[in-house]
Amino acid sequence: MDQEMKPARSLSSIAFRGGAFRRETRSVPAERAVAISVGGSTHAVMMASPADIEDLGVGLVLNERIVDRFEEIDAIEIVETEAGTDCQVRLVPERAETYVARRRQMTGPVGCGLCGVESLELAGRVLPEVTAGERVSPERLVRAMDEMSAEQKLSRLTRAVHAAAFHKREGSMVVLREDVGRHNALDKVAGHLARNGVDPASGFITITSRVSVELIQKAAVMGCGLIAAISAPTELAIAEAEAAKVTLVAVLRGEEFEIFTSPDRIEGAQEPLDADETLLA
Template sequence: MPCLIARPAPADARAAVVPADGYDYAELTPLSEPGRAALADEVALAIAYNGLSQAVMMVSPSDLEDFVHGFSLGAGLIESIDDIYDVRLSPHGDAIAAEVQVSSRAFWVLKQQRRQLAGTTGCGLCGVEALDQALPELPVLPSTPLPPAAHLADLRERVNTAQQIARRSGAVHAALFVDSDGEIRLCREDIGRHNALDKLVGALKRQRLDVRAGFAVVTSRCSLELIHKAVRAGLSTLVSLSAPTALTVQWARAHNLNLIHLPHRSAPRVYSPAPQAVRESRP
């Protein structure tokens, strides 16, 4: 069965949980006048696969179809977005429910994972099976040349321009895709850094774009979970505006994911591949 494009959220699904733009505030100074500011939206999204509840998370209520596809892929719940047949969004009070129809193969895998994680506790993951989920086996990506340095020029400024929600309200992360010409092709924003990358991956896959013909950019801290999502999505290069952790670099190198940190006032720093491999690849 072919993958069906997710239906847009009903007109009242987002409006039901998003208040009018802007909130009144008072400055903590004598004789100050009241002001008004836009704030980032946040809703609870409950995701169920073939009627089986899987996750509830706080997200920004935009591009939710992209998020569902990207989250499902990045969490290892599906192998391809073609495993998703349909997505229906509906409001439930102050939340939104996503009913996802997936293939029988994907649903079987999902149920197996739920059985393995049955021993988790409130303090975090527990048991060998849960550790396998936290440190999963991932495919090793084909080696890909690093992007041209010119494509990273003024990237921070271009990212700021592309972040429409952040410019209006702040308090959100972004994940972007820069194409083979060095142009920002997609930008997805969310209160959660993982959510932003999930939305970007979902958009890339749903639009059938070549994820290796360019690179992804994240504005947040580059943690191990983002490496997992990038590798599962098949991205060739991940650029982070914040420094990566040591474990992140180790996993990026082990899986052939190009990892670049873009500091505020320094040249881009290539952490993966290792510096020796970068030197050997140069003519």
């Protein structure tokens, strides 16, 4: 397995601890577009860890009842492309005759923001660079996460949902939305801002989940320059945030957090960096 396909990678971040910034390293999980193809036709595309892909393919065709038994799978081939990994599943002739090669119609899956995408090429998109966004103090980030936590009524009731929120640099939280899917929660926030004429560049996003690439894509498309999460990001999410010039703050817990990209939007975060130093070096 080459460097890009390792399940985790050590990357640099700027940590805010004890009231001061310092440089640290963190291991972040890899994330890759994976297509599951059945009989030569793409059945689903998802973002996944680049390990145990054959298991993923077998589990999916079994769980979706494309086959009833493992023995109905004739062969599995893993094909690596620039766009991602294609797990090509070939069925035994008898079973292949009953499988109609058609694109699956999805109704908002909660586990993956890209399921139902029709090809690996569509899983990656060219994102706009986000140049807007005011600088935010560390104290404001900490307060914003506390604001979101205080308003998570459905989460306290069920312990089974994610939340996303939008905050202005000054003042209180603008909107919070909860959903079983973290992608759905952020989409709901984007919808509220659009319906109420609120410019996403005028504030920042907080989320209660890990940071996967889909969340960075959504923030960039919204034009929001800063997203802060309670959990860690994936390697691909960091790369996408770097490319889109989105400030990615993660592991925001208590009064501590880490900045992975574009630290210029965080007050005081520039001091630990040399002029030519990059967070992804």
